[in-house]
Amino acid sequence: VPFRNVYFTGIVRDKLGRKMSKSLGNSPDPIGLIEKYGADGVRMGMMLSAPAGNDILFDESLCEQGRNFNNKIWNAFRLVKGWQVAEGEQPEANAIAAKWFEAKLKQTNAEVNDLFSKYRISEALMAVYKLFWDEFSSWYLEMVKPAYGSPIDAITYNQTLSFFETLLKMLHPFMPFITEELWQHIFDRNEGESIMRAELKLDAPSDEDNAVVNAIESVKQIVGGVRTVRNQKNIPNKDALVLQVVGQNNFEAYASVISKMANLSAINVVAEKDATASAFMVGTDEFAVPLGDMIDVEAEIAKQEAQLKHLEGFLAGVKKKLSNEKFVAHAPEAVVAMERKKQSDSEEKIAALKESLAALRNK
Template sequence: VPIEPYLSVQWFVKMKPLAKEALKVVREGKIKFHPEGRFEKTYEHWMINIRDWCISRQLWWGHRIPAWYNEKGEVKVCKEDPSTPEEKWTQDPDVLDTWFSSQLWPFSTLGWPEDTPELKYFYPTDVLVTGPDIIFFWVARMIMAGLEFMGDIPFKHVYFNGIVRDEQGHKMSKSLGNGIDPLDMIEQYSADAVRFTLIMLSSEGQDINLGERSFEMGRNFSNKIWNAFRFLAMNAEQQWDTDFQKYEDYFTLEDRWILSRLQRAIQNTTQGIENFRVNDSLNAIYHFFWDEYCDWYLEMIKRRLYHAEKEEEKKTALAIATYLMKTSMELLHPFIPFITEEIWQNLRKEGEESIVISAWPEVNEPLINEQVEEDLRFVQEAIGAIRNLRAEMNVAPGQKINVFYLASPQRSALIEASKPHFQALAKIETISPLPEQFDRAEAGVVVVQSTEFFIPLREALDLDKENERLEKEIKRLEGLEKASLAKLSNQNFLQKAPQKVVQAERDKLASIQENLTKVRKNYEKLFGA
């Protein structure tokens, strides 16, 4: 069947006068795009090169064009049917383009064209959240319509989120069958986990490559929060106390450190939200809660919870831990509302109703202490370095070891004051200054901020078993190295295999050789060349 072009009468809107003002408000910063500096050029390109807009569509559904024709071919544009007993007028059968109707959204939803209280109060709105793929179809047209019909911008900020794609980066569609039903994910992982994962993966308007297993990170974080709360509940025996400041005389280094770190988390979380960096905001409170509160502070206070010399020491640790938990729930609530409300309801004071209407946490400047943060950072790095050395030297995880240190007077005092943390978290029997007669040649050593820590290897290891293990490991790695070198010497492999495969083999060889060097070094240190 031959296809022939068909000329028809259509309705157009002259766009250049509208685009001129719409371009101006963005250039002057009255409307700001987020992330900044990324989509302004796209917007400008559309506005500068704009053409007249064909707004009529030959469809069944839509706002019908308010144009009327009489038998003489005359045209009237009006709201009501202009027909009279003497003259019949017929309405144009076309409807308006969907985007023409959509551009009216910021004010038509508030009662326009009537001058309603809602329109006066809410217009212009604050933030529009949308995708960058409709920056011209919707965003630009809303700006033009707002300026034309309302005489003002429709919103102050436009936040462009990324597009959710499948794991291979393809756009999700019904035809490809690669979509993920969010209701199924909520059923499997929880609504909080779905919200958390999507926010965590959305960075500065970047597209998200999403698979079903991606939501495990959200579920794991929810479990971490719940387990931390259960730990507190078991120790507090439901006697919740968040008034930590009355215990100031009993504050320890880790107490002052975590309170200081909380202020940083409040600051960074708040700034992230205010600056439309939602991913950064969630990252700030996420890393504080998991890395600092759970992994360090809760571990450090166990000694006071189980073996406190004074009851006030236990109460101090619990009050601070509970205050931190409650404040963390308030910071996390915009991202994961359900579990945070549940926990907050357990911790709330009399008269407090819901976390939704609770005050947003504010930074308490006097609690910020840079020296304390620096001191505890040293303790953390030292414990981490000792743990790593234990692992490298294959010291059994449960085996207690002796550690010696060589440090400045200031660092020595800090180490001595932090002995319980070294003993509990690095599995140390004793930690003491380095004796003059110490044989450094038979010790593993790590250096942390100019402070040296020594582990006497002959004490820490069963030398016969370690000799046998290292010899086996050297033989195993030498075999892997030989096989990899042979593969990379094969010209057929180098020429025919995909470049990715060849590079992967080279990376594999580099890793094998690095591990082999480490194992040989450990063997020579213990048993000689």
């Protein structure tokens, strides 16, 4: 038996859905595409447009996306290799970041292996693409990046190079040229060594790994909430802010990461948030950024009143659905439970908004 599995690709069509043919003149010159976007860029563009089981709707803009991703990888490599390194103790925020990203690598590798086993190649590429672009470049490197003009500790630097090497191995089946080039330069190699023969060994994610990944997802939302306040109130990134946690801080273990990423001078647990604070929710946890004289009270009242009106309308719709006996009796249990959670979350957010409005009106 010469082979046991056969992978059929669909027909290559243009972005209008027409079959590519010489008579239509809609077939791109592959050599021209490679000269314009690079071989890895074209490979990536083809795979992004080739979901399993469907025809390939080729669009040259996907090759451009592939070229941009190549540039992202190069720039991340230049950034990391350009850091000055010094011996010393690893900062807490860097240790947390490394623990999280190692767990994220395990999760994504397990996902990619599963997708490969099902021949869902374009989906496997997207999983690694998001891991590199979103998690590694946008979050991990920002978490560990040293202050301007300062060196990075050697422990974090070596961990980052190791993560980068693992990412190159994961990307290699899709982008063989740039990954081979960078793999040769990230560490000293012996004559004849190649990434093609390098092993990729990652354990399956543990319950602890999954817990860390879930916690950091909430941390991202907290950081995002503070950054949104900055943007809405036009507060410069260089100005340190105070973050208030109403009631109980369930993310105290990640305070160093939150403070670094959001540029906070303090994280304080309070019974009631400041009257001038701009508040936001992460799940059922409430956070607030005191703004003092930086806030336009009347504008903030108008904004929160609009949010309150929207939430009250949403809650009324959820209650109407839950009051329908046929829906509760016949809908799947998970669906009913989700609606009840929507009701509970909305009621908590409404109560928090009413409290905030009362404080602002009494200011």
